[in-house]
Amino acid sequence: MEFQPFNVCSLMQLFSSVSFGTLCLSLAIITLLSLTLLSSLSFAWPIINIFFCNCETCEAYLTSSWSKNFHNLCDWYAHLLRNSPTKTIHIHVLQNTITANPDNVEYVLKTRFNNFPKGKTFSAILGDFLGGGIFNVDGESWCFQRKIASLELSKTSIRSFAFEVVRFEIQHRLIPLLALSKQNDGVLDLQDVFKRFSFDSICKFSFGLDPMCLEQSLPISDFARSFDMASKLSAERAMSVSPLIWKIKRFLNVGSEKKLQEAVKTINILAKEVIRQRRKMEFWSHEDLLSRFMSCVNDDTYLKDIIVSFLLAGRDTVASALTTFFWLLTKHPEVVSKIVVEAEGVIGREKSKDIASFEELQELHYLEAAAYESMRLYPPIQLDSKFCLEDDVLPDGTFVKRGTRVSYHPYAMGRLEELWGRDCLEFRPERWLKNGVFCPENPFKYPVFQAGMRVCLGKEMALLELKSVAISVLRRFHIELVAPDHRTPRFSPGLTATLSSGLRVKVRDQGTQQQQQHPLLLHKRSI
Numbered sequence: 001m002e003f004q005p006f007n008v009c010s011l012m013q014l015f016s017s018v019s020f021g022t023l024c025l026s027l028a029i030i031t032l033l034s035l036t037l038l039s040s041l042s043f044a045w046p047i048i049n050i051f052f053c054n055c056e057t058c059e060a061y062l063t064s065s066w067s068k069n070f071h072n073l074c075d076w077y078a079h080l081l082r083n084s085p086t087k088t089i090h091i092h093v094l095q096n097t098i099t100a101n102p103d104n105v106e107y108v109l110k111t112r113f114n115n116f117p118k119g120k121t122f123s124a125i126l127g128d129f130l131g132g133g134i135f136n137v138d139g140e141s142w143c144f145q146r147k148i149a150s151l152e153l154s155k156t157s158i159r160s161f162a163f164e165v166v167r168f169e170i171q172h173r174l175i176p177l178l179a180l181s182k183q184n185d186g187v188l189d190l191q192d193v194f195k196r197f198s199f200d201s202i203c204k205f206s207f208g209l210d211p212m213c214l215e216q217s218l219p220i221s222d223f224a225r226s227f228d229m230a231s232k233l234s235a236e237r238a239m240s241v242s243p244l245i246w247k248i249k250r251f252l253n254v255g256s257e258k259k260l261q262e263a264v265k266t267i268n269i270l271a272k273e274v275i276r277q278r279r280k281m282e283f284w285s286h287e288d289l290l291s292r293f294m295s296c297v298n299d300d301t302y303l304k305d306i307i308v309s310f311l312l313a314g315r316d317t318v319a320s321a322l323t324t325f326f327w328l329l330t331k332h333p334e335v336v337s338k339i340v341v342e343a344e345g346v347i348g349r350e351k352s353k354d355i356a357s358f359e360e361l362q363e364l365h366y367l368e369a370a371a372y373e374s375m376r377l378y379p380p381i382q383l384d385s386k387f388c389l390e391d392d393v394l395p396d397g398t399f400v401k402r403g404t405r406v407s408y409h410p411y412a413m414g415r416l417e418e419l420w421g422r423d424c425l426e427f428r429p430e431r432w433l434k435n436g437v438f439c440p441e442n443p444f445k446y447p448v449f450q451a452g453m454r455v456c457l458g459k460e461m462a463l464l465e466l467k468s469v470a471i472s473v474l475r476r477f478h479i480e481l482v483a484p485d486h487r488t489p490r491f492s493p494g495l496t497a498t499l500s501s502g503l504r505v506k507v508r509d510q511g512t513q514q515q516q517q518h519p520l521l522l523h524k525r526s527i
């Protein structure tokens with residue numbers, strides 16, 4: 001299998017976009033804009049809520065007083081949801097109903113799917129970043145993209161293609177990098193490494209192009225930063241009490257909105273370069289997802305949006321899942337031992353066999369259970385939102401007014417005793433096994449990959465990446481946290497869960513190899 005390498009270095013220049021003329025003009029018409037936006041808001045009642053809702057929860061949200069007791073917003077929401085008799089809460093100032101009740105989740109994602117689309121509010125929040133890509137649209141455009149992507153992803157040939165992509169990345173990049181790190185007694189940020197790994201994998205898998213991020217440290221860093229920045233700032237828009245605030249900032253091109261526009265510009269340059277380079281190759285002779293889309297879409301902006309959505313889908317989620325999985329494994333050596341023993345039984349003891357075959361992976365039930373268990377506690381997408389079109393009543397009796405944002409909260413759901421028992425906070429892969437065989441759960445109780453009509457299309461690919469990396473790394477290396485006293489992970493705001501300080505680890509092994517430097521090593525300890 002050959003991939004066309006492409007150099008992103010030349011694409012990473014940010015353009016300054018300050019315009020004083022625009023600023024003056026903006027100030028002059030700001031009143032007009034405000035009035036226009038106000039009239040277009042959902043009948044202005046979010047604004048009324050801001051001024052009149054002084055319930056304890058809204059006050060804690062607005063003053064951020066929740067942060068005195070909780071490290072992360074998701075932990076506070078989990079606490080509120082745990083204590084709610086219906087497992088549903090309301091953040092009135094956000095016009096947001098949040099639920100951790102599986103019956104409600106099924107109702108929203110399946111039974112009344114048409115009454116709970118992503119909606120225009122959500123599309124506007126993510127519009128600058130994701131445009132008309134699959135993550136951000138409803139109706140015809142969603143149907144079209146979903147049909148093409150699911151047709152492509154359900155082909156049997158795609159399975160071996162995905163396996164080849166992951167195998168190459170592990171054997172030729174990930175393992176050599178960790179081996180070098182161990183040799184040099186260096187410290188690695190595994191989160192950064194996994195982002196590069198998953199970026200390479202999704203680009204090869206979806207677009208047939210190889211950005212070689214795991215080999216080069218510099219070229220991708222601007223892009224990665226822009227992607228993280230766009231995700232963070234878009235998520236912050238969603239947390240703001242009124243869209244008026246970010247819309248005015250965007251109009252004036254100031255502060256966080258200016259940063260967002262700059263980040264989006266960088267991302268778009270890369271996505272357009274993907275299209276350009278793909279056109280240079282004979283795309284009709286290839287099997288990847290982008291070629292399929294390019295054969296029926298001529299609009300480059302639409303293609304660019306499709307690419308960005310797939311990058312977000314495949315890079316950040318997988319990297320997040322891998323990062324928290326390894327964070328948990330460093331704290332649970334007993335789980336690591338069981339994974340390794342199981343693998344020895346299926347693959348044999350030969351450590352030089354870097355990767356399990358596709359068939360062998362299917363036999364690793366404990367490993368599968370450990371991956372699911374890890375995402376139960378640390379789902380890459382902690383909260384996912386829909387928009388209520390017409391007044392509705394959820395199965396738990398909660399009335400939902402039209403225009404309300406309705407979110408389900410996989411992070412909180414994984415921490416509910418009612419769903420997972422008294423040991424719900426423990427990392428215990430065994431809960432997924434019956435007589436040693438992995439048994440999946442009801443997807444509405446475990447909506448980590450969403451469920452119902454818009455269930456994730458990349459679940460198989462994601463699990464393949466997770467299990468292959470875990471087995472290859474754990475059989476060869478001992479991974480140790482640099483700061484082992486971290487009890488609860490701290491997350492940065494973003495669309496997917498990202499550890500705010502990365503995952504700094506030391507890699508150990510007995511092997512001896514030639515001493516070399518690698519650009520991804522953070523520093524070398526002198527002995």
Ligand code: HEM
Nearest residue numbers: 313314317318321380381448449450454456457458461462
């Ligand atoms: C552990 C990794 C992953 C997790 C936890 C995950 C989770 C999710 C979730 C929660 C959604 C619903 C998002 C929403 O509608 O708001 C979703 C949708 C989607 N995912 Fe994944 N995903 C993962 C990996 C992947 C990968 C590797 C791909 C690509 C190969 C992918 C492709 C997609 C696509 C295309 C959608 C949109 C489906 C639609 O709207 O109809 N995902 N995923």
